[in-house]
Amino acid sequence: MTLRAQHVRPGDVFAALRGARTHGAEHAATALDAGARAVLTDEAGAAHPELLRHPAVSRGEVALLVHSDPRGVLGELAAEVYGRPADGLSVLGVTGTSGKTTTSYLIESALRSAGLVTGLIGTVETRLAGTRLESAFTTPEAPDLQALLAVMLEGGVTHVVMEVSSHALVLGRVAGLRFAVGGFTNLSSEHLDFHRDMADYFAAKAMLFDGRCAREVVCTDTEWGSRLVGPETVTVATQGTADWTATDVVTSTTGAQRFTVNAPDGARTEVELRLPGSFNIANALLATAMARAVGVEYADIANGLGEVDVPGRMERVALGQDFAAVVDYSHKPGAVGAVLEAARSQAAGKVIVVLGCGGDRDTAKRPVMGATAAQRADVLIVTDDNPRSEDPARIRAAVLEGTTRVAKSERAESHEIGDRRAAIVEAVRRAAGGDVVVVAGKGHETGQEVAGVVHPFSDRDELAAALRERLGSPQGTETVPAGRIPDNQRGSDEEAR
Known part of the structure; x- marks a missing residue:
């Protein structure tokens, strides 16, 4: 299943969606010539000449799946096509304006330190049990994401850490996906070419916390994070009160940081972080709380956090x-x-x-x-x-x-x-x-x-x-x-x- 006509293989479902400039149905001939046997589209796509004039359509060899909002159902359909691979994985999703990549690297390192087989999906790269792949999007389109999760599951991965962009939430790329844990870093002005205003941008991020996450962890250093806090929300903060906090912060002249993580169960863990800046302490707290939510021990978390370097981040x-x-x-x-x-x-x-x-x-x-x-x-x-x-x-x-x-x-x-x-x-x-x-x-x-x-x-x-x-x-x-x-x-x- 794919949105890209040039990627179609025999037997695929081709999702012909309306884009900002063109309609996917304009490329239907390419998809059908490559062997697509079903097309998911809207009313306009189903009536597009490029689709209707193709011999496979006129002969009734292609199933036309017409929906008023095909993108809205694409995630669930893709999950079904690929056998709902996320059901066999613990998926940890991180959203927010800044810190998604760093937090994801920190979580993944903590999981690996615990001996778990991990996958990573994000802006810089995708990793499958240690094998690196290039990333085209922060969060892949729904069919690509579900296919990737299926490959990860087949490859022995048990835990997947992924960045979840506001585009992915609004455009349904993560629809049909249940998260073991969802995390929120922060919110600041960004993507206002896509979102109407900051309220609309926040509403997009908040979609991750609409019930699709079994557990929710939120950084409350900003007012936006505080707005997401519900009765069961786990909070982290470098300022004020929260379930998870950091104290005894010592910063070297090189920027390396040492601090104590204070857990809600009373545990205190010493952490050394190579990454400079108080914002990275907030990222580390979020990563710690999310890793603990899936059962990683404190010692493994501390070891994992201490080994992280992030390409292109400080x-x-x-x-x-x-x-x-x-x-x-x-x-x-x-x-x-x-x-x-x-x-x-x-x-x-x-x-x-x-x-x-x-x-x-x-x-x-x-x-x-x-x-x-x-x-x-x-x-x-x-x-x-x-x-x-x-x-x-x-x-x-x-x-x-x-x-x-x-x-x-x-x-x-x-x-x-x-x-x-x-x-x-x-x-x-x-x-x-x-x-x-x-x-x-x-x-x-x-x-x-x-x-x-x-x-x-x-x-x-x-x-x-x-x-x-x-x-x-x-x-x-x-x-x-x-x-x-x-x-x-x-x-x-x-x-x-």
């Missing part, structure tokens, strides 16, 4: 320079603010950030991103991210407009360099001992989309190249786990502010 690139250089996926105001605050806590000198915004996406966040970065950095270099079909200069102008909302006395020194490679080189050129350079926005991505063409581009590789050029060294890149900065990369002031 990921350091070290070639022997005397300042920190970090690549991070932060591409929304809340995430940028949190990352720059974490960088500030480790910087003996300046915080220098390279930042852009994607095209064909939420335009309202662009000036907010600019203001957020200008408030928290010393030097801001505004550049291109993935401009896609938009004029890159207009995107940069919107980001720079946001910087003017910050009082001049509190505003970062701002520069505009459209070429992302040149912007990274300039950030490295400006860095001195004890500074922290943050290249934000693209994280683990390996391409940059400009005018419909995806060009090879890796922030990690470009940052490493800029460092090699500055150091005059041909040595290869060493990616250092966040929070583990070699001594020769630390600033002269070990008591970083």
